[in-house]
Amino acid sequence: MKTSSWVRRATSSPRAAAAAAVVRALLAAAAVGCARSASSEAAPPGISGPDARAPVEFAFDSLDDRPVSSDATRGAPTVIAFVDTGNLAAQAQVDFLVVMAAHDGDKVHYAVVALDGASNRELVELYRKALKIPFPVALADPSTAGGGGPFGDVTAVPVTVVLDRRGRVVWRVAGHVSKADELRAALRGMGP
Secondary structure, eight states, X not given: OOOOHHHHHHHHSHHHHHHHHHHHHHHHHHHHHHHHHHSSSSOOTTOOSTTTTSOOOOEEEESXXXXXXXXXXXXXXXXXEXXXXXXXXXXXXXXXXXXXXXXHTTSXXXXXXXXXXXXXXXXXXXXXXXXXXXXXXXXXOHHHHTTOBTTBOOOSSXXXXXXXXXXXXXXXXXXXXXXXXXXXXXXXXXXX
């Protein structure tokens, strides 16, 4: 493969060579991280500790009578999106989940947990109505909103988590919108 002269000149300086080395190191680290998260025994990113594969225990303050808790979600795969009502990427994530939930019916549990404080409950209710969210919406407790709850740091919204039937985190993505095909791949094998 031929390298153009401008590429050779750009990478011939010590600064460019150092930058290229950093990029190669980052790519290698990303490849290692992807290989680790592909393992079925490894805990998803952001979840660590000796009980990382244990069921997650949680209970969030739901806006209505439909609970958003570990007890309510066990028995079916569950997708939970942690959002901030002022974040457009989080809104896009919710839009994907609304479409998926319409297709899945009661085979998969869906929930949105807003990191907005309890003082913003009315704003979160308006958010739910505006986005026509058919599944439960809840408010995060202060610990979760601060990044220290049972799901680890969820402040890089949107954070999307998939739980298996037993309530264990099997997939997690933070800081970007997870499209339907990614979520379907994470849910594959957990059917009804």
